[in-house]
Amino acid sequence: MIDKDRLLACFLELVRIDSLTFNEKKLVDHLADKLTAIGWQVKIDGAGAKIGGDTGNLIAHRPGNKAKPAIFFSCHLDTVEPGVGIEPVVVDGVVSAKGDTVLGADDKAGIAAVMEMAQVIVADPGEVGPIDIVFTVGEEKGLLGAKNLDWRMVTGRCGFVLDAAGMVGDITIVAPWQNTVNAVFFGKASHAGVSPETGVSAIQAAARAIETMPLGRRDRETTANIGIIQGGRAPNIIPDKAEIKGEARSLKISKLNRQTDRMAQAANRAAKAFGATVEVDIAREYDGFKLSLKDEVVVWAGRALESIGVKPAYAATGGGSDTNVFNSQSVSTVNLGVGYMDPHTTSESISVDQLTLAARLAVAIARVAGS
Ligand SMILES: [Zn+2]
Known part of the structure; x- marks a missing residue:
């Protein structure tokens, strides 16, 4: 079961940790500690040294039922400027930044949702397959972490990126x-x-x-x-x-x-x-990508959304994301709406309802994939 209070507290904690591009180490250390504490196996790859950052990508693994397909969830760690000293405020169920900074819900809302999934799955594993969490560095400066991801550390061969602007329910299957x-x-x-x-x-x-x-x-x-x-x-x-x-x-x-x-x-x-x-x-x-409605990741994402009562909306985007890189490396991946609004501006916000829905979606995908 999702713990709404824990999820919101996690999100607020994440946005308070500065993580401008090439300076994601503090956030990586924080997430690595949390994941290790609940039994996930955490590794950091060598991407940081290649791109001039202070840390590599974080890859966490949890073995599951091997009869089920190995999947991964992915979000990016870095935020755009102005993004130092972010102070979140919650007013009428909507989180935004207090000062003249972005909120960093892009992509920390995705990270918070995946972290909640990580805890729910440990508490109640059910029949989930092997799962990886891939948190990338340097996304905002040219998808650099994804481009330098060490795939030898990743078990999952199809993935779900939680990094699309738009409501929970949006499934990006076409990108330029x-x-x-x-x-x-x-x-x-x-x-x-x-x-x-x-x-x-x-x-x-x-x-x-x-x-x-x-x-x-x-x-x-x-x-x-x-x-x-x-x-x-x-x-x-x-x-x-x-x-x-x-x-x-x-x-x-x-x-x-x-x-x-x-x-x-x-x-x-x-x-x-x-x-x-x-x-x-x-x-x-x-590179761009175009997935078919029959592709497994698309089917599973759609089914997971329906299981939480949200109608899937299959969408094309004009933007690029780590999803482009993964698909170009023949790793079938969809990008999912997380519910944040006005990313890359000081009016960026996300509702607690959307954040909760994003976490429920991540849990549903973990359960639905392969069934
Ligand atoms: Zn993003």
Whole structure:
């Protein structure tokens, strides 16, 4: 049985522990102690050293009925800024942050739900199979923990990520591919007042490139954005360098590649028009995925939701998560709504009801998987 008070206390405790990306060790130590105390086998992998963080991913294991499939639950440990000194307040059954910080329900609501499951399963194991808990580092800075996860430590070969914005009931089965697009324009510096004729403005070239790039929502499946522009030295110097950084996403990989090719072409044309040069770098940030309604993880998540009286809503997302990485590594995984609202803002919140429902869902999945 879920203990609502224990769950809320656990969540409030978690959000008070600072865990900005690359600084998740304090939180990992806290969770490792709690899990070890109730009999889970805890390991920390080597991802921290590879990505420049102070700890690796936490992997906890509990052996169960081997006749049942081994599954894992996953959430990420890190939170975005401003996320230091978070003080949660509960008003009318809704938890939010008191000061000018995020709440960190993304993804500590998921962690709290999984921690409650971990305790419920120990108290009343029933017929559950082997279960892993995978808490990842560095999700918010490019899914880095998931990308460097040591799979040798993980028994489960299909998984449930609790990290989707949206209500409990949402099952993300479609997510986009994403490319990053960076372009560095090189012009020629010159005195802006004395000899502007001999200069080549890298900023003008970059501006033309952005203006002529297809950006925003391109179609139902494809989006593109330039989010950063930097360059120049002083008002009286023709700028010899300017850099733009952006991204594109699509539910179809062919459309994504076409989109980022067009962005590169716009950059090249603009550089040429101003006599500048440009280096364009396009890199795959993560792969997308599309699961079928018949996939086991999708079926089990749906059944678990129905068992707690929630109607499953199968959804496509425009965002990326660790789920993308797991699926790209042939580990079938769904992302589940946890009920937090306005993540990555200082108005982030979650209702105690949704938090409770998320924990009930995690327990239900542990019981339903494989049956
Ligand atoms: Zn998240």
